[in-house]
Structures are given as structure tokens and as C-alpha cells.
Amino acid sequence: MEMFWRHGYEGVSIKMLEERLGIAATSLYAAFGSKDALFDEAVEMYDPDGATPTDRALRLPHVREVVEALLRDNAEAYVDPTTPAGCMLVVAAVNLSSGHDHVGEKLAARRRRDSEKIRRRIERAVRDGELPRRMDPARASSYLVTVLHGLSIQARDGCTRDEAVGIVTAALGGWDALVDDAAALSRS
Amino acid sequence: MEMFWRHGYEGVSIKMLEERLGIAATSLYAAFGSKDALFDEAVEMYDPDGATPTDRALRLPHVREVVEALLRDNAEAYVDPTTPAGCMLVVAAVNLSSGHDHVGEKLAARRRRDSEKIRRRIERAVRDGELPRRMDPARASSYLVTVLHGLSIQARDGCTRDEAVGIVTAALGGWDALVDDAAALSRS
DNA sequence: CTTATTTTGCAACGTTCACTACAGAATACG
DNA sequence: CGTATTCTGTAGTGAACGTTGCAAAATAAG
Missing domain, CATH: 1.10.357.10 (Tetracycline Repressor, domain 2)
Structure with a gap:
């Protein structure tokens, strides 16, 4: 969540998220479906x-x-x-x-x-x-x-x-x- | 200038600028050198x-x-x-x-x-x-x-x-x- | 008109992007 | 333990990005 907060939606790439969350892109998509949905979750967590x-x-x-x-x-x-x-x-x-x-x-x-x-x-x-x-x-x-x-x-x-x-x-x-x-x- | 104002630096692509300014990318670069320098000019014009x-x-x-x-x-x-x-x-x-x-x-x-x-x-x-x-x-x-x-x-x-x-x-x-x-x- | 300059269109370049498929590895569960 | 599930690494996909090279076309200048 903090990455989106700091860098914004487009300022955060899937690669950055992989590194930050310590999981592979494949698992990211398995868990959230899309970058969009992940952002939504981050926003919901913040707000x-x-x-x-x-x-x-x-x-x-x-x-x-x-x-x-x-x-x-x-x-x-x-x-x-x-x-x-x-x-x-x-x-x-x-x-x-x-x-x-x-x-x-x-x-x-x-x-x-x-x-x-x-x-x-x-x-x-x-x-x-x-x-x-x-x-x-x-x-x-x-x-x-x-x-x-x-x-x-x-x-x-x-x-x-x-x-x-x-x-x-x-x-x-x-x-x-x-x-x-x-x-x-x-x-x- | 207005495009950068409305969409931000990264929200404006060279392609958008081509269309807006009615000139080819090549001429854009001939005139300004880079997207960065163009943005600087836009900012100077605004401010x-x-x-x-x-x-x-x-x-x-x-x-x-x-x-x-x-x-x-x-x-x-x-x-x-x-x-x-x-x-x-x-x-x-x-x-x-x-x-x-x-x-x-x-x-x-x-x-x-x-x-x-x-x-x-x-x-x-x-x-x-x-x-x-x-x-x-x-x-x-x-x-x-x-x-x-x-x-x-x-x-x-x-x-x-x-x-x-x-x-x-x-x-x-x-x-x-x-x-x-x-x-x-x-x-x- | 000729020549010089600018612009164009095209085809890249190398990189990055979000996303996907899939076989194999790792982990979880009974 | 065997089986099911999840994760991983790899190798892409197709698109977008900023930028460049170059021959040809267009425009400007003398």
C-alpha cells in the first residue's frame, strides 16, 4: 500500500511490487487479478x-x-x-x-x-x-x-x-x- | 503547455504531443532536444x-x-x-x-x-x-x-x-x- | 530558379509496461 | 506418505514509451 501512496498508481510497476512484496508476478495476479484490483485493495486498506x-x-x-x-x-x-x-x-x-x-x-x-x-x-x-x-x-x-x-x-x-x-x-x-x-x- | 498542466509530465506522451502540436516527433526533438526540455519550456511559459x-x-x-x-x-x-x-x-x-x-x-x-x-x-x-x-x-x-x-x-x-x-x-x-x-x- | 534548411514518414532502437501460459518446485493438507 | 494446492521461474505477448537515423518531401531564402 505504501508504494502506491508514495509513488502513485502509475509510478509503481508490477516489478516494484514483486520486489516489495517478495512474491512473483504470477502469484500477484493469482491473488489480485490485476494491478487495478490491487490498487483498490490498497486504497481500501488506507481508507x-x-x-x-x-x-x-x-x-x-x-x-x-x-x-x-x-x-x-x-x-x-x-x-x-x-x-x-x-x-x-x-x-x-x-x-x-x-x-x-x-x-x-x-x-x-x-x-x-x-x-x-x-x-x-x-x-x-x-x-x-x-x-x-x-x-x-x-x-x-x-x-x-x-x-x-x-x-x-x-x-x-x-x-x-x-x-x-x-x-x-x-x-x-x-x-x-x-x-x-x-x-x-x-x-x- | 496545457497538456502537461492537465495530464502531468508522464501522462503526456510524445505521440499526444505530436498530435496536439501537429508536428512530427523528429521535429519535436529537433526543436527541443527531449521531452524534459519541452516540459521545462512549458513550465516557464506557465510560470x-x-x-x-x-x-x-x-x-x-x-x-x-x-x-x-x-x-x-x-x-x-x-x-x-x-x-x-x-x-x-x-x-x-x-x-x-x-x-x-x-x-x-x-x-x-x-x-x-x-x-x-x-x-x-x-x-x-x-x-x-x-x-x-x-x-x-x-x-x-x-x-x-x-x-x-x-x-x-x-x-x-x-x-x-x-x-x-x-x-x-x-x-x-x-x-x-x-x-x-x-x-x-x-x-x- | 537553385540551394539550403526544415520537416516528414518510416522504421527502427532498447526499454518498460501489465499480463499470461505452463512445467516444475515448494508447500499445505489429510 | 501421497495428493492437492500454491508459488516460482521462465519465456513470452502485445503495446507503449522516449528517442534516433535517414532518405525524401516540403518549405524558406537568396
């Missing part, structure tokens, strides 16, 4: 539905701590030196040659899924009165996802943990400003 | 030093309008429907197979150059008293660059201009919060 840092953050009781955990925990994961940098869903299939577009689309679908989870959590907080009525969940979630995607690229560029934490803190300032602005609108 | 939206924004007189133009103008460019989505420096060489790392490194160097330009502009604003003394230029520029990189991925995912503008507004809230926090620190 098990319900068990990601995002999923865990979304289950926290208060939306401010949800947002904080969402950004912090993902940032921590992106800069974790023991794993490839960034988010696999963002970086593993950006560049694809003809015929491989479906690979990138699967990752895009997962990114959308995550974005919608975040939006729905914010909607819930608005319904529950935890956030102002005039809060725009779509915009807020877009902003948070933008920061996460950007952190992923920054992690790939060698961003340190301290830098990532600093970026998260700044981004939380942006979140708080969103909430304040919505509160002011809700009062007028 | 002429001193003439990018970032460069133009950095020349504005007041730092708040610098930051605003930086985010808005880049976001506009990333979602411009007449050009490929996102920032070429971010998306054109994320996934590279063995032997092509130097391609990605050139783009990373350009990203670093831009990040440093932004940091230095913020440092200048601190020196000139336009920003609080306790402002951290490195952190502030990291935050801005993170937002830009994230917007690039969002643009690739089909983000509309309105969504991008909304994200920029939220991110500006984060910038303002950074300034406010630094001002509070500077007073204590």
Missing part, C-alpha cells in the same frame, strides 16, 4: 470507511472539537515520518495517462464522500443549535477540505510537524471567523 | 518569474490587499474554465516513476520560491509596522500557501468559481485572525 481520522473526528460530541480533531489528526498523519507524506486519496492518482482515468475518479469519489460527511456533520450542528443558523455548511466544509488537501501537498513538500500544527491553528482561526460572521448575520 | 498572479499580488501597496489578491486571483485562475484546473506547479508532477524525480523537484523548487516571496512580503509588512511585531511570517505564508495548494486540488475536483470565492473568504478570515492574535500578543 476503511468509518475508521479514518476524519471518521473518528466526526464522532466527537462538540463541533468545535470535531473541526479541531479533523485538522490536527489528519495533519499529524500527513506529516508522520513513518508513513509516506500527505493523504493517499489526494496524491496517489493525480497524473494518469490515457486509459487510467477511472483510477483517479475512484479517489475523487472518496474525497467527495469525505467532504459530504463533514458537511453533514456541520449541518447537524446547525440543526442542533450548536452553530449559528446562518452558517453555510457547504462553504465551511469546502474550506476545511481545502486546508486538508493543501496540508497534504505541504507534507509532500517536506513540511514539519510544527509547521503543520501552525497551519492548523491558523486555519482554525478561519473556522472561528466563519462561525463569528454567521453569528453576527443570525442576530441581524 | 514566468515576476509575471504570475502571485507576483502581481505581491506588488500591491498594502499587505491586506496583497493577501486578498493573492488568494482571489490565484483561485480565479485555478477555476478558469478556459484553462486546465488548478496550479500546474502543484499538479503536473505529483506521480512520477523511477528516474523522473528531478521533474517533480523542479516544480517543488518553484513552489518554495513562491512561498519565500510571500514570506518576505509579510516580513516587510512587519518591518514597516503594517503588521504586528509578533506576527510570524513563516507561519502566515505557510497557511496561505496551504490554502492555495488546497484550492488547486479542489479546482481539479470540479470546484466552481463561487465555491472558490467562498473558500477564499473563509481563508481571509483565518488571515485576519492571525493578525488579530499577533496584535494581542504584541500588546502584552
Whole structure:
């Protein structure tokens, strides 16, 4: 899985996988059927539905701590030196040659899924009165996802943990400003 | 240039270039020498030093309008429907197979150059008293660059201009919060 | 017009790619 | 132990890749 995360779908050849997994190509195909299917398994292993840092953050009781955990925990994961940098869903299939577009689309679908989870959590907080009525969940979630995607690229560029934490803190300032602005609108 | 921007370095084959440029491979090589050199030319065309939206924004007189133009103008460019989505420096060489790392490194160097330009502009604003003394230029520029990189991925995912503008507004809230926090620190 | 230059088409080159067939070797199971 | 299953190594397949050589065709220049 880490190879696809680090090098992307096309950046990893069957030969590299043989060497990494220590098995012959024939067994690879016997076990997985195709490079595509192997990639899918790798993605599923990276992004098990319900068990990601995002999923865990979304289950926290208060939306401010949800947002904080969402950004912090993902940032921590992106800069974790023991794993490839960034988010696999963002970086593993950006560049694809003809015929491989479906690979990138699967990752895009997962990114959308995550974005919608975040939006729905914010909607819930608005319904529950935890956030102002005039809060725009779509915009807020877009902003948070933008920061996460950007952190992923920054992690790939060698961003340190301290830098990532600093970026998260700044981004939380942006979140708080969103909430304040919505509160002011809700009062007028 | 647009093909590399849209598909990335390895996603564009010489055959595709032949068809797009309407010339034979032989002439391609006569003119450019290699695919690498052609890519370099494309990058230089996309990112002429001193003439990018970032460069133009950095020349504005007041730092708040610098930051605003930086985010808005880049976001506009990333979602411009007449050009490929996102920032070429971010998306054109994320996934590279063995032997092509130097391609990605050139783009990373350009990203670093831009990040440093932004940091230095913020440092200048601190020196000139336009920003609080306790402002951290490195952190502030990291935050801005993170937002830009994230917007690039969002643009690739089909983000509309309105969504991008909304994200920029939220991110500006984060910038303002950074300034406010630094001002509070500077007073204590 | 002639000559020089550029471009083209063709046919490679050597390499890499994902994938397959198959006999033999290795391992697992009863 | 014998049998079944899995894995291996080998030798491909057909396609794609970036690049090159070269004669002929096309274009540009004087």
C-alpha cells in the first residue's frame, strides 16, 4: 500500500511490487487479478470507511472539537515520518495517462464522500443549535477540505510537524471567523 | 503547455504531443532536444518569474490587499474554465516513476520560491509596522500557501468559481485572525 | 530558379509496461 | 506418505514509451 501512496498508481510497476512484496508476478495476479484490483485493495486498506481520522473526528460530541480533531489528526498523519507524506486519496492518482482515468475518479469519489460527511456533520450542528443558523455548511466544509488537501501537498513538500500544527491553528482561526460572521448575520 | 498542466509530465506522451502540436516527433526533438526540455519550456511559459498572479499580488501597496489578491486571483485562475484546473506547479508532477524525480523537484523548487516571496512580503509588512511585531511570517505564508495548494486540488475536483470565492473568504478570515492574535500578543 | 534548411514518414532502437501460459518446485493438507 | 494446492521461474505477448537515423518531401531564402 505504501508504494502506491508514495509513488502513485502509475509510478509503481508490477516489478516494484514483486520486489516489495517478495512474491512473483504470477502469484500477484493469482491473488489480485490485476494491478487495478490491487490498487483498490490498497486504497481500501488506507481508507476503511468509518475508521479514518476524519471518521473518528466526526464522532466527537462538540463541533468545535470535531473541526479541531479533523485538522490536527489528519495533519499529524500527513506529516508522520513513518508513513509516506500527505493523504493517499489526494496524491496517489493525480497524473494518469490515457486509459487510467477511472483510477483517479475512484479517489475523487472518496474525497467527495469525505467532504459530504463533514458537511453533514456541520449541518447537524446547525440543526442542533450548536452553530449559528446562518452558517453555510457547504462553504465551511469546502474550506476545511481545502486546508486538508493543501496540508497534504505541504507534507509532500517536506513540511514539519510544527509547521503543520501552525497551519492548523491558523486555519482554525478561519473556522472561528466563519462561525463569528454567521453569528453576527443570525442576530441581524 | 496545457497538456502537461492537465495530464502531468508522464501522462503526456510524445505521440499526444505530436498530435496536439501537429508536428512530427523528429521535429519535436529537433526543436527541443527531449521531452524534459519541452516540459521545462512549458513550465516557464506557465510560470514566468515576476509575471504570475502571485507576483502581481505581491506588488500591491498594502499587505491586506496583497493577501486578498493573492488568494482571489490565484483561485480565479485555478477555476478558469478556459484553462486546465488548478496550479500546474502543484499538479503536473505529483506521480512520477523511477528516474523522473528531478521533474517533480523542479516544480517543488518553484513552489518554495513562491512561498519565500510571500514570506518576505509579510516580513516587510512587519518591518514597516503594517503588521504586528509578533506576527510570524513563516507561519502566515505557510497557511496561505496551504490554502492555495488546497484550492488547486479542489479546482481539479470540479470546484466552481463561487465555491472558490467562498473558500477564499473563509481563508481571509483565518488571515485576519492571525493578525488579530499577533496584535494581542504584541500588546502584552 | 537553385540551394539550403526544415520537416516528414518510416522504421527502427532498447526499454518498460501489465499480463499470461505452463512445467516444475515448494508447500499445505489429510 | 501421497495428493492437492500454491508459488516460482521462465519465456513470452502485445503495446507503449522516449528517442534516433535517414532518405525524401516540403518549405524558406537568396
